[in-house]
Amino acid sequence: MAKAVLGIIGGSGIYDLPGLENVVEKRIESPWGEPSGPLVMGEVAGLPIVFLSRHGTGHRISPSDINYRANIDVLKRVGVTDIVTLSACGSFKQELPPGTFVLIDQFVDRTYRRESSFFGTGCVAHVSMAHPISPRLRIHIAEAARAEDIGVVHDGTYVCIEGPQFSSYAESMTYKQAGYSVIGMTNMPEAKLAREAEICYASIAMVTDFDCWHPDHDAVTVQDIVKVLVENAEKAKRLVARLARDFPREHEPCPIGSDRALDNALITAPQARDPALLKKLDAVAGRVLKG
Ligand SMILES: CSC[C@H]1O[C@H](OP(=O)(O)O)[C@H](O)[C@@H]1O
Numbered sequence: 001m002a003k004a005v006l007g008i009i010g011g012s013g014i015y016d017l018p019g020l021e022n023v024v025e026k027r028i029e030s031p032w033g034e035p036s037g038p039l040v041m042g043e044v045a046g047l048p049i050v051f052l053s054r055h056g057t058g059h060r061i062s063p064s065d066i067n068y069r070a071n072i073d074v075l076k077r078v079g080v081t082d083i084v085t086l087s088a089c090g091s092f093k094q095e096l097p098p099g100t101f102v103l104i105d106q107f108v109d110r111t112y113r114r115e116s117s118f119f120g121t122g123c124v125a126h127v128s129m130a131h132p133i134s135p136r137l138r139i140h141i142a143e144a145a146r147a148e149d150i151g152v153v154h155d156g157t158y159v160c161i162e163g164p165q166f167s168s169y170a171e172s173m174t175y176k177q178a179g180y181s182v183i184g185m186t187n188m189p190e191a192k193l194a195r196e197a198e199i200c201y202a203s204i205a206m207v208t209d210f211d212c213w214h215p216d217h218d219a220v221t222v223q224d225i226v227k228v229l230v231e232n233a234e235k236a237k238r239l240v241a242r243l244a245r246d247f248p249r250e251h252e253p254c255p256i257g258s259d260r261a262l263d264n265a266l267i268t269a270p271q272a273r274d275p276a277l278l279k280k281l282d283a284v285a286g287r288v289l290k291g
Pocket residue numbers: 010011012013054055063086087088089163183184185186187222225
């Protein structure tokens with residue numbers, strides 16, 4: 001069985017991960033361009049951990065400008081088997097107030113100006129996104145939360161908007177009426193790309209605000225969000241530390257096949273494949289393209 005390597009993508013307010021041992025910072029090159037920054041690689045009780053700040057140091061990169069392909073590619077290159085992402089989000093439900101942690105189980109993708117696949121002309125692949133979250137990973141997060149006495153909501157739908165502007169009132173009401181739980185700007189196409197790269201993925205959405213549908217909250221402001229973010233960050237880091245301590249050291253096969261997503265996804269005939277694209281796919285699809 002392969003060794004587990006836990007990747008943590010830190011979103012707004014989570015720019016570092018304290019408590020790692022034997023830390024080294026590595027700049028990994030990617031054929032997909034510049035990742036958000038160097039990888040912070042360390043260990044927790046022998047488990048390799050790789051941390052990446054999604055928006056870069058000082059929150060430099062906007063959601064639309066994050067190079068999600070490069071980020072996932074470099075995590076794959078260093079052997080990450082499982083990604084847990086920490087993401088700030090707005091809430092559409094009264095019962096999910098600021099401070100709530102939601103273990104997302106579904107996504108709706110409303111982004112429109114991002115590269116959302118490693119594949120394309122010269123090597124076409126279609127992976128399933130029916131169940132975008134790897135259930136075992138989500139269970140480990142829930143167990144870590146229980147052990148740390150951190151309340152989490154066990155499911156929720158995250159709608160990902162393009163941003164960087166927050167939603168209009170009409171958009172906010174539409175998403176609320178559709179039954180979505182939370183809103184953010186980053187988990188798509190990140191989750192899609194993780195699936196294409198056969199990395200298990202789970203998202204901890206940390207509610208920072210009620211978006212603008214809420215009668216008591218006229219407009220979302222970054223200032224208000226940051227206040228809650230600071231409160232959430234300590235809890236989030238404690239949750240991740242416990243997850244790392246208790247995480248299995250061997251990678252467990254994903255029950256829904258997230259880690260074998262490419263087994264039946266490639267459709268381009270071998271003789272029609274573009275060698276230049278295949279070269280770029282060496283890390284994310286090497287397992288199925290070799291031989
Ligand atoms: C600072 S609020 C808006 C910002 O926060 C979220 O980012 P992340 O998921 O990386 O925590 C949201 O999606 C926006 O990008």
